[in-house]
Each structure stands twice: as structure tokens, then as C-alpha cells.
Amino acid sequence: MISKKAVVVVVSAMTCFALVGTLVAYAAAIPAEAEYIGSKKCRMCHMKEHKTWKATKHASNFDTLKGDEVKNPDCLKCHTTGYGKPGGFVSVEATPALKGTGCESCHGPGSEHRKAAKSSPKFPGGAKNINKVPQNACIQCHNPHVNQKARVAKLRAAAGG
Ligand code: HEC
Ligand code: HEC
Ligand code: HEC
Ligand code: HEC
Numbered sequence: 001m002i003s004k005k006a007v008v009v010v011v012s013a014m015t016c017f018a019l020v021g022t023l024v025a026y027a028a029a030i031p032a033e034a035e036y037i038g039s040k041k042c043r044m045c046h047m048k049e050h051k052t053w054k055a056t057k058h059a060s061n062f063d064t065l066k067g068d069e070v071k072n073p074d075c076l077k078c079h080t081t082g083y084g085k086p087g088g089f090v091s092v093e094a095t096p097a098l099k100g101t102g103c104e105s106c107h108g109p110g111s112e113h114r115k116a117a118k119s120s121p122k123f124p125g126g127a128k129n130i131n132k133v134p135q136n137a138c139i140q141c142h143n144p145h146v147n148q149k150a151r152v153a154k155l156r157a158a159a160g161g
Contacts, residue, residue: 029131034109035087038097041114046103053103062099066156078141081105101141106133 039059043050053059061079062070069075070092073083081102082088087109089098104110113130 030108030129031112035111036082036104036109037111039102042103058101106137107131
């Protein structure tokens, strides 16, 4: 007879493998060479999603930054797309298409997905090289315990503006 303990060990080992498998599958979803291309380049194939996104503040939240804030890393990591990541936002001059919280802030860099879609009109396995949104995507930028408006008002007052 197999002991209860042995069953527990086997089952936890299986859960562990399944979990690792899921993580690996997620990590492998987007090739390492993928770059951020900007939300406009997604529009031709995803008109509907682009329209709904465009109507949110995600599309325009770069414009709430004033003066030198557009160069402040402490602002850019949430008010741009891919800041600090390879191929992500660098500056208004160098990467104007990556202002604001674009598609790729949530779905990951899209150059390889676009390439695959363009090279094959029917695009079999259409989800190629792009992410479904991971559950922790939003908390990169949203923390319900931080009052962003108050925090920003304080910083601006301290900076004399
Ligand atoms: C040349 C056309 C094309 C371009 C450009 C394109 N996509 Fe797609 N995308 C597709 C097709 C086709 C599918 C699969 C069919 C569908 O779900 O609409 C797809 C699917 C997706 C999915 C769903 C994935 C899934 O797991 O179901 C997401 C998310 C996505 N695209 C995001 C993007 C983003 C973000 C961009 C821009 C960076 C982009 N796409 C650019 C054609 C394109
Ligand atoms: C890269 C950073 C970033 C990510 C990731 C992000 N957000 Fe946001 N979000 C913002 C910023 C910045 C604002 C504030 C825009 C403003 O007020 O100017 C915002 C605003 C919003 C708003 C208000 C929209 C409006 O038009 O009034 C909602 C709702 C929201 N986010 C939900 C989400 C959800 C849900 C996710 C995950 C699926 C998410 N966000 C991921 C940065 C982000
Ligand atoms: C950790 C992510 C994060 C960082 C860093 C960040 N913001 Fe935000 N910001 C947000 C989110 C999310 C919101 C929306 C807050 C909400 O609705 O609760 C927001 C809202 C704002 C708003 C209010 C816009 C409106 O519609 O009233 C301004 C202004 C702003 N941020 C400016 C800044 C500035 C300036 C900095 C740098 C000092 C900064 N933010 C840094 C995530 C961030
Ligand atoms: C704030 C995060 C966020 C942004 C920004 C965002 N998406 Fe999504 N997107 C989601 C979530 C969440 C879903 C639904 C759950 C999932 O599929 O993981 C989704 C689903 C999709 C799908 C699958 C079909 C559907 O409508 O459910 C496509 C295609 C897509 N997004 C394309 C885009 C494109 C193109 C942009 C930019 C124009 C964009 N997304 C911007 C979070 C985002």
C-alpha cells in the first residue's frame, strides 16, 4: 500500500513541476529580441482594441507630466511604455511613440508578434509572440495604498511649482 505521505510528496512535486512549466511557458512567450514598437503599429490589425485604449488615460497619461518631470525616472516608469527595459521608452525625442501606458506596457514588446502576423495573412496560431496579460501586470504601476495625486502635489510643491 502507498502511504498517505508518499502521495502528498508526489502530488506536491507534480504541482511544483506544473508551476515551473507555466512560468517557463510564460517566459518563452516573447522572444528575447522583441522590441517595443508603439501602440500605433498595433492599430492596423486591432482597430477595436486601439479605439477602447485610446479613450482611456493610459493613452494620454504622459501629458500629465510637467517640465522636467518628462525626464524624471521616478515618473517615466509608469507614465511611459517599457521604460528601463531593452527597446523601451528613452526620451520624448528618441522614442515619441512610447509615451504613455501603451499596449505593450501590458502585453509586452510586440515587434516579433507584428512580424509574424505580417508574414502570414492567416496568421495561424495568432497569439504568437505576444502576451495575454499576466495577473500582476497592473501592480507594476497601481498601488491602491498610494495616493498618487497627493504624492505628486507634494513633490511639485517641494520643487516650487
Ligand atoms: C499585421 C497584423 C497585426 C499587428 C500589426 C499586430 N497584431 Fe496582434 N494579433 C494579430 C492576429 C491576426 C491575432 C490573432 C487573432 C486575434 O486574436 O485577433 C493577434 C492576436 C493578438 C493578441 C491576443 C493574443 C492571445 O493570446 O489571444 C494580442 C494581445 C495582440 N495581438 C496584441 C498586439 C499588440 C500589442 C500589437 C502591437 C504591438 C499587435 N498585436 C500588432 C495581428 C496583428
Ligand atoms: C505602465 C504603467 C501602468 C500599467 C502597467 C497599468 N496602468 Fe493603469 N494607469 C497608469 C497611469 C499612470 C494612470 C493615470 C492616468 C492619469 O490619470 O493621467 C492609469 C490609469 C488607470 C485607470 C483610469 C483610466 C481612465 O481613463 O480614467 C484605470 C481604470 C486603470 N489605470 C486600470 C489599469 C489596469 C486594470 C491595469 C492592468 C490590466 C493597468 N491599469 C495597468 C499606469 C499603468
Ligand atoms: C508607480 C507608478 C507611478 C509613478 C512612479 C508615478 N505615477 Fe503618476 N500616476 C500613477 C497612477 C497609477 C495614477 C492614477 C492614480 C489614480 O487614479 O489613483 C497616476 C496619476 C498621476 C497624476 C494625476 C493625473 C490626473 O488625472 O489627475 C499626475 C499629475 C501624475 N500621476 C504625475 C506623476 C509625476 C509627476 C510622477 C513623478 C514624480 C509620477 N506621476 C510618478 C502611477 C505612477
Ligand atoms: C492596461 C493594460 C492593457 C493595455 C494598455 C492594453 N491591453 Fe489589451 N488586454 C488587456 C487585458 C487585461 C486583456 C484581456 C485579458 C487577457 O487577454 O489577458 C486584453 C486583451 C487584448 C486582446 C485580446 C482580445 C480582447 O479584446 O480581449 C487584444 C487583441 C489586445 N488586448 C490588444 C491590445 C492593443 C492593440 C492595445 C493597445 C492599443 C492594448 N491591448 C492595450 C490589457 C491591456
